[in-house]
Amino acid sequence: GVTTAIEKSSGGQTSAGMIARSTYVNASYLGPRDSPKAEDLVVTDSGTAGGPSEEWFHHNDVTAINVAFSPVLATDDLPYRVEYQTDYSDAWQTFTPAQPSTSTNLALTVQNTGSSSWETFNGNNTLDLPPGSVLTGWRISVAPGTETVSVGSEMRVTVASVPIFRDITDGVIAVNSPAGSPPGPVNNTATLKAGDLTGEASDVFTPVDSVYLTTNVSAPSVLSVGDTGTIRAGIVNQNPSETYKDASMSVVLPCGVQYDPTKAITPITDLSVGVEPIPAIGNGVKVNSTSRVVDAEGCELQVITFAFDHITPMRDPKEASDRKVENTGWQYDIPVTVLAKAYQPTTSSVQ
Missing domain, CATH: 2.60.40 (Immunoglobulin-like)
Known part of the structure; x- marks a missing residue:
């Protein structure tokens, strides 16, 4: 029968300020070739206050979300929707990519308005957040309307971020402030939905302080x-x-x-x-x-x-x-x- 598969991992630097950190989510809808199609394929990573991933978003400044669609999805050429959350709110906002079709992979820069040069590294779609805001959740929904998703469909999501040792909400720390306390391991859980089927996967990393x-x-x-x-x-x-x-x-x-x-x-x-x-x-x-x-x-x-x-x-x-x-x-x-x-x-x- 049909099933879902989701896996999560991360790699790169863990020290505060290092840009080269990535978190990976691979999410699939699987089954025999003659399996029925799913009504959608949705991957969610939410840092809503009180949720299992909130602390991760207190210690990561997200700078990019890149999505690679499998050959099945590329051939089916399905529409998809990008949504995001800010500032630990449970409200979802919508971002419309330049080409919102699974025939084209998504390369999305996340930055605060007025920033420069981030898009050089992270693609030509740019999500500008107002100063004072931080991204705290994302969701990719394939076939959000009346379309359906074939078996063998997969999304491979890479989230680029900058590790933060202090709490990101503390902003810039004043001179002569006490040293920060190690936050310890922080968890990030992503969920998958394919029609009535669901799944989830988690990854943990520990932010490290740095004199950078x-x-x-x-x-x-x-x-x-x-x-x-x-x-x-x-x-x-x-x-x-x-x-x-x-x-x-x-x-x-x-x-x-x-x-x-x-x-x-x-x-x-x-x-x-x-x-x-x-x-x-x-x-x-x-x-x-x-x-x-x-x-x-x-x-x-x-x-x-x-x-x-x-x-x-x-x-x-x-x-x-x-x-x-x-x-x-x-x-x-x-x-x-x-x-x-x-x-x-x-x-x-x-x-």
């Missing part, structure tokens, strides 16, 4: 001896919740390249979406250029250290954000001069 500060640096491809130039260095807080106090960034200049103290180090004020105003030198960040280190060839290298009063999250949930903020953040242009010892015959080119 990263840096980036760029320099001209050519620096000639005797010339001046600019090296740009940036620091990024990719933790979604924590504001870090007394963070520092050290920039080690190449051999023969030195900071020019006659010129100002300047902050880049053209910031990515969701990044708080960058502090000016002397007002929220201090610079020290007195440190030196020696490289493997014996050359003394100058170290420019930026000491920040605090650094707030730069990709926090419930707000507009930039998927590629790791390439920017708070950046500063460091004016430099190039000394003769910067030229290395074996590794440099004459300009």
Whole structure:
């Protein structure tokens, strides 16, 4: 006879702020070839307050929902409906994809209005949530009208999310706040309905805290001896919740390249979406250029250290954000001069 099958699993990073986490749901309607069709095929994952999956949605910021339809569904070319919940409500809202047919897989970006670059990674359908809201449930219904679903039909759903160690509803944590308490394992249960048949499957993961500060640096491809130039260095807080106090960034200049103290180090004020105003030198960040280190060839290298009063999250949930903020953040242009010892015959080119 006919039956349903549903399985759930997850993989990827569990540390707060890491983007590469996925939760998988495979849901099928199965039976012999001559089996009757089902009136629908519905997969639901709800974080309604008080439900079995609520805590999972308190510790995951969903950024994408991708659905791959099986060859049977692709051939049958059935309509489907996408619904979602926000803020732990039991109310369902509807999103209409560009091509709401099982002949085309769904690639759906989930973001807050005003965000940038998330769609580059997650497809060309975009669900914009108002600032302050978070997605807390989704449902995919194949054949929601008078259509029917053939045996051998399957949906493979991949939900991309960013793990959150703190409760996502707490937002950005203020400086000097107590450390967060480990939430422990959080459960996510998905359900399947195919006509009168039902099923469910669960997956558990444990969010882990992180100090997710990263840096980036760029320099001209050519620096000639005797010339001046600019090296740009940036620091990024990719933790979604924590504001870090007394963070520092050290920039080690190449051999023969030195900071020019006659010129100002300047902050880049053209910031990515969701990044708080960058502090000016002397007002929220201090610079020290007195440190030196020696490289493997014996050359003394100058170290420019930026000491920040605090650094707030730069990709926090419930707000507009930039998927590629790791390439920017708070950046500063460091004016430099190039000394003769910067030229290395074996590794440099004459300009």
